[in-house]
Amino acid sequence: MANNLIKSNVCKASRLSVAPMMDWTDRHCRYLHRLLSREALLYSEMVTSPALVRGRARHLLRFDNAEHPVAVQLGGSDPAELAEATVMCAEEGYDEVNLNVGCPSDRVQSGFFGAVLMENPQLVADCVKAMIDASPVEVTVKCRIGVDDQDPEQVLPDFLKRVSDAGVTRFQIHARKAWLKGLSPKENRDIPPLDYPLVLKMKEQFPHLHLSINGGISSLEQAQVFLDQGMDGVMIGRTAYHAPADILQNADRLIYGTDHYAEVHDVVVAMYPYIDAHLNEGGKLHQITKHMLGLFAGRPGARQWRRYLSENAHRDGAGVETVQAALECLPRAAAV
Structure with a gap:
């Protein structure tokens, strides 16, 4: 019963979330963001399962209880190792464990996780099944619409079906392809064109899934448009970091309908x-x-x-x- 309540609360919070961003969304950042918004879902920067399981770097999971609702993002591709890391995250008290299937950096690719996993949806399905079986904490996936020369119209629905068949019901979709070769991580945030209509189409095709849209969203007004169009949630990254008050100060009133407003x-x-x-x-x-x-x-x-x-x-x-x-x-x- 308690786990179902937590899952319901996190699902509600995910109407607006601050994206996981390496070197940015650490515990100090999240504490600050929580003072601005009591409701928005906050994500950790990515922590790799090898660092937790092999490196015993459990200190990377540290957070303040004031940060709830808070999710941790894991990077990895070994089902057993991810399962063990997920147990650690649950023991630390995180409300959600998110698998990174979106980061395009060379360092992440060399470890065979992140966006490169879009090329192997069955492995992603195996990973999330192991994670779900190991822990009561909800497991979600953040992905791209495709990578390199893949056709997103074909790749994304197949990915969502395979991974949801393994037990995931909530996805955060960055509405850009990732180019694994030839573009830097920074360029991958700007150069590949956004395809919002495809993500909206996925919500129509998979109405039973909870889908959040991510990528290039820079205002609460823009976020509300996506919610009005049927998306379950909106995830905002860079603008929420560089101008946090613009996104989070009025979010509780506009997105969640509460009267909280922090000067x-x-x-x-x-x-x-x-x-x-x-x-x-x-x-x-x-x-x-x-x-x-x-x-x-x-x-x-x-x-x-x-x-x-x-x-x-x-x-x-x-x-x-x-x-x-x-x-x-x-x-x-x-x-x-």
Whole structure:
């Protein structure tokens, strides 16, 4: 019963989610994002199953309870190893375990996981079945519409059918192909054309699946259009990171229908105890403030805020007073 309730809550939260992004969506970033939105589903950056199982790097799964609902993304292609890693994630308390079938980087390809797995849907099915069998935590898949010379019109429905037949009911689909050779990961986020109509078509073809759309979405208004067109969820990446208030500050009201609204100034102040705790553990201020640089994007004083933190957060002994000084660079009206 408890597991069904968690699954229901996460499914509801996934109407809007912040995409897993390497080196960006770490635990400090997610804590900040949770202060802006109580409802949105937050994803970890990818953690590889070899790092957890062979490297015993369980510390990579650390997160704050305040981050719930929170999902962890795993990278891997060995069913048994992924199953063991999934058990670890469930034991740590994550609400969802997501398998990466979308990252196109050379490093990921060399480990035979990420987008290259679009070429082997049966292996993906074997992986998720092992993960589902090993743990009560819901297993989901984030994928592309295809890779290289594949025809997405044929590849994507076949992929969804095979993997859903193995037990997955929720997918996040990045509406671009991934080019495994010839394009960098950065270029793979911009150059292959978006095919939103294909993803919308998949929702019509697989009405029983919970499908979220991802790729190039940069506003809540755009997200709402996709929800109105029948998508179950919208996943936003870069804009949610670089201008988090633009996406998350009003998300609870517009996407979830609650009355929660966090003023950005108050969010900064609410970070102070978290920052102090991190520093007391031996951490550095810039490890947190690098995720806060875009909080005031597009508002008066944003440049001064960003510059002050960029120039001073790395200094020895930098602490909460550094953030307070940066906040004083802003007119109060800009911090709502």
